Amino acid sequence: MEVHHHPHVEKKTFKEYFLEFLMIFLAVTMGFFAESLREYFGDREKENRYMYSLAEDLKKDTVALHYSIRRLSRDIKAGDSIITMFAKNKIKQQDDNSILRLTIACALSVDVVFNDRTSSQLKSSGSMRIIRHKAIADSILQYWNNQIRLEQVHERFESVRLEQRKIGFKTFNWYKDYYSQVENTDSSIGNLPLKAIANDATLIEFINASSVLYNSAITQYKPILHLQLDLATKMISMIREEYHLENE
Numbered sequence: 001m002e003v004h005h006h007p008h009v010e011k012k013t014f015k016e017y018f019l020e021f022l023m024i025f026l027a028v029t030m031g032f033f034a035e036s037l038r039e040y041f042g043d044r045e046k047e048n049r050y051m052y053s054l055a056e057d058l059k060k061d062t063v064a065l066h067y068s069i070r071r072l073s074r075d076i077k078a079g080d081s082i083i084t085m086f087a088k089n090k091i092k093q094q095d096d097n098s099i100l101r102l103t104i105a106c107a108l109s110v111d112v113v114f115n116d117r118t119s120s121q122l123k124s125s126g127s128m129r130i131i132r133h134k135a136i137a138d139s140i141l142q143y144w145n146n147q148i149r150l151e152q153v154h155e156r157f158e159s160v161r162l163e164q165r166k167i168g169f170k171t172f173n174w175y176k177d178y179y180s181q182v183e184n185t186d187s188s189i190g191n192l193p194l195k196a197i198a199n200d201a202t203l204i205e206f207i208n209a210s211s212v213l214y215n216s217a218i219t220q221y222k223p224i225l226h227l228q229l230d231l232a233t234k235m236i237s238m239i240r241e242e243y244h245l246e247n248e
Contacts, residue, residue: 047130048243053118054140055239058232060115065229068112072222078106079214086207096196103172103196106210107161112154112225114147133242139235146231150224157213157221164209171202 082102085091091099122128122140131137168174173194179185197203239245 044130046127047132050118050122050127050131051136051239051243052245054122055236055245057115057118058236058239061232062229062236064112064114065225065232068110069222069225069229071108072110072217072225075106075108075110076214076217076222078102079210079217082106083207083211083214086203091197091203094196096194099196100172100174100177100194103168103206104174104177107164107168107213109158109161110154110221112150112228119144133238136235136238136242139231139238143228143231143235146224146228150228153220153224157216160209160213160216164206164213167202167206167209171199171206172196173198 078101082091082099085094119140128137128140131140173196176189176192176194179189
């Protein structure tokens with residue numbers, strides 16, 4: 001009868017088991033660190049891209065805000081003139097063309113169009129977490145929050161402006177000014193004498209509405225436009241400094 005002998009298996013020592021465990025542990029740890037490092041550099045690249053793009057958007061916002069502030073300042077100046085003339089009983093003494101020009105100019109629309117390309121990406125992708133500089137992250141949130149408040153103030157301002165406009169169409173003969181702005185119209189209409197005030201009964205109503213609009217522009221709309229401009233300007237400076245962007 002043939003006898004089979006089981007092969008002798010040499011038992012590993014504790015030191016050998018420990019070395020195997022150590023090798024596996026180091027491999028897993030190195031893999032973890034390599035992945036973390038790859039993610040870190042990826043986030044830094046994204047962060048720099050976002051900040052460059054945001055600075056570009058903010059520059060466009062400052063241009064839009066400067067334009068809106070100029071338009072609002074023009075409205076405020078015209079509103080102040082027409083209200084002052086009414087208070088001093090001097091409206092009827094003014095040239096009709098001057099009255100028409102002031103009453104139209106005191107309530108033209110003042111909108112602000114923000115460039116939210118980068119902001120939308122930061123919000124939708126949850127990428128605010130990768131912004132390392134807390135001061136910049138806080139400034140971005142403040143800018144967004146103030147933009148919401150600005151839009152609310154604009155809606156209230158626009159509501160009053162449209163009501164004032166509605167009264168103005170019942171009070172003044174504005175048709176010639178709007179008509180003459182269109183090409184190929186009857187040029188003889190522009191030479192016709194025109195009485196500025198078509199309805200004295202609604203003049204006081206128009207002045208009251210203009211006063212509310214003037215107050216809203218001075219105390220609410222213009223200050224928040226300036227605040228948004230200040231926030232944008234400071235944020236551009238912070239981003240350029242922290243991310244070493246060149247001034248253009």
